[in-house]
Amino acid sequence: MISGECAGFAIFAATVGEGGQPSRADVTAFYDEFLDRQARVGVNARHRAILAWLLRFGMRPQDRVLEIGCGAGTLTQLLAEALPRGSVFGADLSPRTIDAARERLAGFGNAEVVAGDVLELDAGEEPYDAVVLPDVIEHIPVELHDALFGRVAGWLKPDGFALVHYPNPHHLEWCHENHPDRLQIVDQPVHANVLLDNAYRHGLYLSYYELYSIWLREGDYVVAVLRPSAGVGGFTRLPQPRQSPIRRLARRAARVARRLLGRDG
Numbered sequence: 624m625i626s627g628e629c630a631g632f633a634i635f636a637a638t639v640g641e642g643g644q645p646s647r648a649d650v651t652a653f654y655d656e657f658l659d660r661q662a663r664v665g666v667n668a669r670h671r672a673i674l675a676w677l678l679r680f681g682m683r684p685q686d687r688v689l690e691i692g693c694g695a696g697t698l699t700q701l702l703a704e705a706l707p708r709g710s711v712f713g714a715d716l717s718p719r720t721i722d723a724a725r726e727r728l729a730g731f732g733n734a735e736v737v738a739g740d741v742l743e744l745d746a747g748e749e750p751y752d753a754v755v756l757p758d759v760i761e762h763i764p765v766e767l768h769d770a771l772f773g774r775v776a777g778w779l780k781p782d783g784f785a786l787v788h789y790p791n792p793h794h795l796e797w798c799h800e801n802h803p804d805r806l807q808i809v810d811q812p813v814h815a816n817v818l819l820d821n822a823y824r825h826g827l828y829l830s831y832y833e834l835y836s837i838w839l840r841e842g843d844y845v846v847a848v849l850r851p852s853a854g855v856g857g858f859t860r861l862p863q864p865r866q867s868p869i870r871r872l873a874r875r876a877a878r879v880a881r882r883l884l885g886r887d888g
């Protein structure tokens with residue numbers, strides 16, 4: 624029995640748009656309807672896990688964060704709470720979902736959400752400390768990932784990072800074979816080679832990748848952290864633990880002994 628989040632969606636009669644994918648209107652309509660499920664689930668373990676990853680990779684209370692595919696504002700709310708001196712700007716394709724997110728976020732002065740396709744989003748001129756894509760890239764046709772990562776790279780500060788969270792591609796393949804009824808309208812496995820191909824083309828390098836478990840023993844989610852190569856600077860030595868004087872003396876004595884015995888290289 625699986626209980627991951629590929630679970631849960633019903634048959635949706637989509638018309639086929641460009642590249643054999645459902646049209647944008649159909650995808651929007653799907654997510655307008657999907658809102659009922661998102662609202663029912665609310666904040667869950669996956670959202671909390673994503674927040675924990677962001678904090679682990681350096682998100683600070685004063686940061687400006689851009690959230691792509693913010694849905695009903697569940698993670699957005701956690702972000703607004705975690706960014707007391709910063710802000711979160713979220714965007715989602717589905718206008719109905721954005722209405723629900725606005726309601727959820729009404730009490731937060733540091734959270735703003737807009738409806739629109741990430742590929743056309745105006746996220747302002749100022750770059751972001753972090754861009755988070757929480758379970759959205761698998762729903763954006765993979766042929767568009769080149770353009771997507773071009774935009775993500777353009778939104779980041781040189782020392783910023785993008786955190787991409789998405790389902791284990793092998794699990795999604797398994798769902799396609801065994802439970803297509805549980806898939807969303809566009810729900811593609813994203814293997815690391817495809818992710819990295821698109822990211823590296825836009826000057827983003829992989830700084831962390833992990834397949835990990837929330838609900839499935841075999842690993843249901845991937846977290847990948849991408850950073851701008853432009854932010855790679857000099858390298859500095861880490862402070863090392865000091866050697867005890869006795870050890871230092873012993874090493875020096877060993878060196879002298881080697882020299883006296885003519886074995887010093």
Ligand SMILES: C[S@@+](CC[C@H](N)C(=O)[O-])C[C@H]1O[C@@H](n2cnc3c(N)ncnc32)[C@H](O)[C@@H]1O
Binds near residue numbers: 693698739759
């Ligand atoms: C599985 S839901 C995840 C929602 C939320 N991020 C979460 O973690 O609960 C995927 C979301 O991506 C949004 N989405 C899909 N394609 C998009 C696009 N091209 N631009 C912006 N949002 C998109 C959908 O409207 C939907 O709300």
